[in-house]
Amino acid sequence: MNANNNRYVIGVDYGTLSGRAVVVRVSDGEEVGGAVHEYAHRVIEDALPGSGVRLGPDWALQSPADWIDVLRHAVPKALAAAQVPAEQVIGIGTDFTACTILPATADGHPLCEEFPERPHAWPKLWKHHAAQPHADRINALAAERGESWLPRYGGKISSEWAFAKGLQLLEEDPELYDRADRWIEAADWIIWQLTGVETRNVCTAGYKAIHQDGGYPSEDFLAALNPAFSGFTRKLGQDLAPLGGLAGHLTARAAEWTGLPEGIAVAVGNVDAHVTAAAADAVRPGQMVAIMGTSTCHVMCSDQLAEVPGMCGVVRDGIVPGLWGYEAGQSAVGDIFAWYVDNCVPASYAERAAEAGTGPHEYLTSLAAEQKVGQHGLVALDWHGGNRSVLVDHTLSGVIVGQTLATRPEDVYRALIEATAFGARTIVETFEASGVPVEEFVVAGGLLKNRFLMQTYADVLRRPLSVIGSDQGPALGSAIHAAVAAGAYPDITAAAAAMGKREAAAYVPDAGRADAYDRLYAEYRRLHDHFADGGMLHRLRAIRNEASA
Numbered sequence: 001m002n003a004n005n006n007r008y009v010i011g012v013d014y015g016t017l018s019g020r021a022v023v024v025r026v027s028d029g030e031e032v033g034g035a036v037h038e039y040a041h042r043v044i045e046d047a048l049p050g051s052g053v054r055l056g057p058d059w060a061l062q063s064p065a066d067w068i069d070v071l072r073h074a075v076p077k078a079l080a081a082a083q084v085p086a087e088q089v090i091g092i093g094t095d096f097t098a099c100t101i102l103p104a105t106a107d108g109h110p111l112c113e114e115f116p117e118r119p120h121a122w123p124k125l126w127k128h129h130a131a132q133p134h135a136d137r138i139n140a141l142a143a144e145r146g147e148s149w150l151p152r153y154g155g156k157i158s159s160e161w162a163f164a165k166g167l168q169l170l171e172e173d174p175e176l177y178d179r180a181d182r183w184i185e186a187a188d189w190i191i192w193q194l195t196g197v198e199t200r201n202v203c204t205a206g207y208k209a210i211h212q213d214g215g216y217p218s219e220d221f222l223a224a225l226n227p228a229f230s231g232f233t234r235k236l237g238q239d240l241a242p243l244g245g246l247a248g249h250l251t252a253r254a255a256e257w258t259g260l261p262e263g264i265a266v267a268v269g270n271v272d273a274h275v276t277a278a279a280a281d282a283v284r285p286g287q288m289v290a291i292m293g294t295s296t297c298h299v300m301c302s303d304q305l306a307e308v309p310g311m312c313g314v315v316r317d318g319i320v321p322g323l324w325g326y327e328a329g330q331s332a333v334g335d336i337f338a339w340y341v342d343n344c345v346p347a348s349y350a351e352r353a354a355e356a357g358t359g360p361h362e363y364l365t366s367l368a369a370e371q372k373v374g375q376h377g378l379v380a381l382d383w384h385g386g387n388r389s390v391l392v393d394h395t396l397s398g399v400i401v402g403q404t405l406a407t408r409p410e411d412v413y414r415a416l417i418e419a420t421a422f423g424a425r426t427i428v429e430t431f432e433a434s435g436v437p438v439e440e441f442v443v444a445g446g447l448l449k450n451r452f453l454m455q456t457y458a459d460v461l462r463r464p465l466s467v468i469g470s471d472q473g474p475a476l477g478s479a480i481h482a483a484v485a486a487g488a489y490p491d492i493t494a495a496a497a498a499m500g501k502r503e504a505a506a507y508v509p510d511a512g513r514a515d516a517y518d519r520l521y522a523e524y525r526r527l528h529d530h531f532a533d534g535g536m537l538h539r540l541r542a543i544r545n546e547a548s549a
């Protein structure tokens, strides 16, 4: 009998609003139990917990206590649901949103424990977009000096990342900057809590902290941004740990939190998007995995190094060791639909949805699905959370064109779904035009449940969509990494082949609709190019910020 039949691993996925744990059988990836824990503080956007100190526009923070609570609640609940004895668990792996990053002391204490009333002491969530001016300066200087790392990030780094957020910390709260011995991704901080050992993973270092060809940006470059920033990289890790590697072993304290055996393997930290490629068994060159939830991340392995304009980044060993890993993304996707449902849909729709025993998304989707392509007369830009790829500008904003007095809520909802599909097509076309072919488009994430949305993507992209065979892609991916770290498989590719799940061509394009969408996509590209340099959208943002200052 295969020894892995009665051995299990735990995957924990730290999302934007909650953390999820799954218990997974090592032999075949069967998910035998799971549990979710909602963060008590959710996303901290308006005021700090306790002190009530107000935050500025575009701030987004999280609480480290919420992350520990996931270990204390979701992991034991998942074990209980799985009815698996803890002794049969051989390893645990985690993934996090990124760049979600915090200042900490040399022994790993988050600074918000000591300074809860100071905004910069808290972890900045990936979607903290208040460091855009800092990112703009980094980009301008890097372009001027011809920094060799800039093309690895499609020509621009993002305000979401470690250097922009770190520069904001320095310039807005220099005292806290000095007190921060560490500037550490939550992905690595949680591993530190589990193992007692500080590690830094290749993935976040490469994609979010500009670690390329063995080093970070030079002290000289950092000093030119701000002399006090020159030693910034000393707060980051120097020795990087490979994905699927063993970070350490579960400490007695973490064993008590989780109910797992002390000493089991803990995998090197990783990012929610990147682990999902393993969960979909899509880690071969040319398989682009779109993880579609509140935002969409696109990740793809390749054996070629290319410069793709506006990609988030290309990192050696960034998804699996031995290949280049590409990432691109759309900052808001499900978040746009959530914004629309929460703010723009009349109460009568919610009532009718309730009468039909369904939710607002499902109700709007059912009405939208009755229309022919283009019948609503609208085209929209999916920039409500800014544009991550291919423009890399988080101060862009959403646009809807073509509304009349006859426009109904389902028309706009459909136009927003289409806008996100057009955004995805823009990304795929940019990769292909740059010499990185996309051979298979694989979808994972919460939006899979909307079948109309999936069909729209197949039609707009003019290609079949494969889908992951799990509702908990990132958590399954983390469990796969745990199995590798525990030595059950030689590498991520072998573990993904045994434990990952993917259905090929689950959605196929309809030729008639695809042709009709080509015309709308052409209008999207015109609108995209019209607003790409910011122009009016930047001026409106500035007026908003001044008025709300």
Ligand SMILES: Nc1ncnc2c1ncn2[C@@H]1O[C@H](COP(=O)(O)OP(=O)(O)O)[C@@H](O)[C@H]1O
Residues within 6 Å of the ligand: 015, 016, 017, 292, 293, 294, 295, 333, 334, 335, 336, 337, 338, 339, 361, 362, 365, 445, 446, 447, 449, 450, 453
């Ligand atoms: N039926 C639906 N159609 C479209 N969007 C939906 C639907 N149901 C939920 N959403 C959106 O999906 C997002 C949640 O996706 P999920 O993958 O569960 O979350 P996360 O990205 O945080 O892991 C939310 O932004 C929500 O508005």
Ligand SMILES: O=C(CO)[C@@H](O)[C@@H](O)COP(=O)(O)O
Residues within 6 Å of the ligand: 015, 016, 096, 097, 098, 099, 126, 271, 272, 273, 291, 293, 294, 295, 296, 297, 327, 329
């Ligand atoms: O940016 C990344 C990964 O690089 C994500 O962590 C970030 O977009 C958050 O993803 P979710 O929307 O929570 O799935």
